[in-house]
Amino acid sequence: MTSAPTRKHLKSKALKADSRRPAKELCSECGLCDTYYIHYVKDACAFLNQQIAELEEQTHGRSRDLENQDDWYFGVHQSMMAAQKKEPIEGAQWTGIVSTIACEMLNRGLVEGVVCVQNTAEDRFQPMPVIARTPEEVLAARVNKPTLSPNLSVLEQIEQSGLKRLLVIGVGCQIQALRAVEKELGLEKLYVLGTPCVDNVSRAGLQKFLETTSRSPETVVHYEFMQDFRIHFKHEDGSIETVPFFGLNTKKLKDIFAPSCLSCFDYVNSLADLVVGYMGAPFGWQWIVVRNETGQEMLDLVNEQLNTQPVFSKGKRQAAVQQGIPAYDAGVTLPMWAAKLMGVVIDKIGPQGLEYARFSIDSHFTRNYLYVRRNHPEKLEAHVPEYAKRIVGQYELPKE
Structure with a gap:
């Protein structure tokens, strides 16, 4: 453990300016550099030191079996299922499993x-990381904030408050950095509950997306890209707007997504429990997705509150992914009538269940591989x- 005087020195340097971002334009703003743990950032940052395999071994007791395609896609895991809360939490984005x-x-x-991440009083989409001490404070954090969020900026508070047993909810880049500094936190037990994450944006980028896509951007409460190949926007009046x-x-x-997200290959949050x-x-x-025994312990707490069913896989993704590579590059947009029709057809005959997950991973990984190859070729071999x-x-x- 680093001594207190050294940490104070590091803290004073960490707070100087936003220029202290060693990952530069690839910074995902995970919050680590806002703390005295910046001392570890060159080893911990997902965009400076890709080490998922090593951290999987540390966290789960093994890394992915590269002979097993399910491991390629979904990471180290013990089991998978589909679930809903029997009694959903009011105001939750889905049924409230994470909050529960x-x-x-x-x-x-x-x-x-x-x-977890609440929002500021002024802006429902502006993330405000907190250490919740009560269920009420947890519930105040329900609903995703689809913007870059400095979750790890609260790490200093852990040591200062004397907390020894902690749950962290976060996305892949945050959790990789957390796992890399886990032993420095002085905890007796760390639990990690992850969410899959792709294509985050800055707050300004989010506003551009809402204004470009929704009929009423000022009333959107939350949204998600869903398995029916539509974006579902929920509005303040409870209505649902869908856009194919x-x-x-x-x-x-194309320019609203954070460069860190365009360089990320941890869609499924490999290092969460x-x-x-x-x-x-x-x-x-x-x-x-249960990755280890700690994850099973967490799920067991709420099993009786859930309806569950087995996962399944249906359809074929490869042709759609291959066709999508040049279409994305060219910025192709269909007329809305054609987009709606295509969405209906693909929803009926396209990939479903785990095959939809593979479709989404394939689509984003091919896009991101090209982004890194074009913009950071010197990183390609070590980073992917x-x-x-x-x-x-x-x-x-495409050959370039």
Whole structure:
């Protein structure tokens, strides 16, 4: 453990300016550089030191089996299922599984605090990381904030508050950095509940997306890219607006995604103990991935509150992914009538369940591989994990 005087010195340097971002334009603003743990950033940052395989071994007791395609796609895991809460939490983005787990862990005394993300009083989409100490504070964090969020900026508070048992909720880049400094936190027990993550934006980028895509950007409460190939916007009045993927104004929106997200190959949050998302489940259900015994312990807390069903895989993704590579590059946008029709057809005959998850991973990994190859060729070999190279290797990429 670094001594206190050294940490104070590091803290004073960390707070100087935003220029202290060693990853530069690839910084995902995870918050580590806002703390005295910046001392570890060159080893910990996902965009400076790709080390998923080593951290999987540290966290789960093994890294991915590269002979097993499910490991390529979904990471180290013990089990997967689809689930819904029997009694959904009012105001949750889905049925509230993540919030329920966090509340149960606090109520049962398994943890003393939960790192989660509320929003500021002024802006429902402006993230405000906190260490929640009560279920009420956890519930105040429900609903995703689809913007870059400095979750790890609260790490200093952990040591200062004397917390010893902690749950952290976060996305892949945050969790890789967290795992890299985990032993420095002085905790007796760390639980990690992850969500899959792709294509985050700055707050300004989010505003551009909303204004370009939604009929009423000022009333959007939350949104998600869903398995029916539509974006679902929920508005303040409870109404749901859907927009087909293929009708997005790609040319206008290509520049809103953070460079870190365009360079990320950890869509499924490989280093969490338990992952709760949606992309491997039927429409309206959540996809749960148990990675290790700690993750199973967390899921067991809420099992009786869930309806569950097995995961399944249906359809074929490869042709759609291959066709999408040049279409994205060219910024193709279909007329809305054609986009709606295509969405209906693909929803009926296209990839579903785990095959939809593979479709989404393939689409983003091929795009991101090209982004790194074009913009950071010197990083390509070391930055792209072996499992991602194997996924991308299934497709024909443009020669440049």
